[in-house]
Amino acid sequence: MATENHAPGLATFGQNDDFWLFGYGSLIWKPPPHFDKRVPGYIEGYVRRFWQASEDHRGTPEAPGRVVTLIDRAHWETLTDHHEPTERVWGAAYHIPREKVAEVREYLDIREINGYSIQFTPFIPSSAPSTPIQTLVYIGLPSNPQFLGPQDPDELAAHILKSRGPSGENREYLFQLEEALRGLGEGARDEHVRDLVERCRGIEAKEGRKEVEGDVVGERLKKVGSTEEQEEVEK
Template sequence: MSDHQSANFWLFGYGSLIWKPPPHFDQRIPGYIKGYVRRFWQASEDHRGTPESPGRVVTLIQKSFWETLDDTQRQTEGDRVWGVAYHIIPSRVKEVQEYLDIREINGYSIQYTPFHPADPALPDLDCLVYIGMPDNPQFLGALDPQDVANTINASLGPSGENREYLLHLEKALEDLSPNSHDEHISDLARRVRALPPPDRRSQHVAEPELRKVSSTEEQEEIEKEV
């Protein structure tokens, strides 16, 4: 990566990165990208589920491809996906990329996309984003919303309960902007809240691997979805 690229390294978070920032950022800007749909159609075998019982986490799907799928939910937000852009301190870009490459190892790949800040006075940015592409083995295709809610409610992985991930994401999106509502997320949250919480007394999942990204950074949970 050139010095210019390191100085202008922006990362877009549309999942857990909204409320759990990456290390070594010095700017955080709410906003959105266009041309994608956010869906809980990615399996999670390493953080919010297990290989024997995968959970569900979000990925982005190109709107043109999503329109070919049999999704029972309308996309009320058009082709906008709200999230947060983080500017990474230039001297720390390599460390953060290595951290994210491990965090996103289970089915996600690097893409670049224009980012539009919520504040119209700010310029658009070019952001790196991790996306579970349709050809990755964890992409499940169009799923029934109630089946997704049932799986999220029941699933548990090394990073915690799958329902916690969903409810954190719903709250984080509500706090971004008056325009950042995502009906897919809100609908799943309503369905999960209507279900009885599972009995975890007999369940045990190993703690997630921890790693340091620098000598001064606290150990970060390597969480699945950005």
């Protein structure tokens, strides 16, 4: 399904207590504040890729890191990619109560400032009832200056391993994303993410580096009301 233009209806979205946000990157394990429902599920018609530069969270302006964005499937098919796409992009949808929408919107606009823009897309919950939910989603469109396009996976993995920014190491973002996707349930695996993790671990094994220790996803989800720490760009 193609992404809808965000201008129509944006000002009124959420006024009927129907504000839903879809997260497909760091928002899966580091949710927005004030959500009262978190629903695993997926969207269709997109491909998730580590093709967005991060100058403010997992990298710096001098040495940008790499974070995920979504590419419209029709546009992706015009590109040369080393990975096959999944049929669905899994993530989590968050419901924000009407009285908190303005505050959360302001928070998200700061968190997603580095090249991401607001779009809308239908979200399918993984559990019954599986009625589609219209969700707001932040996407780094190909027209944004941080979009990098296709990259050699070995070079991409090596770049992720050496990058870090105010929010921490770029490798942590990648490893936590894979772990968070596993936690969403059967079928949520993403071959692009999994392959990059394996390439990074292979490089680390050769260099004698340690993997990220511990399961931090559960702890991240407990901190639902905190906006004190630095937030990753995303998805």
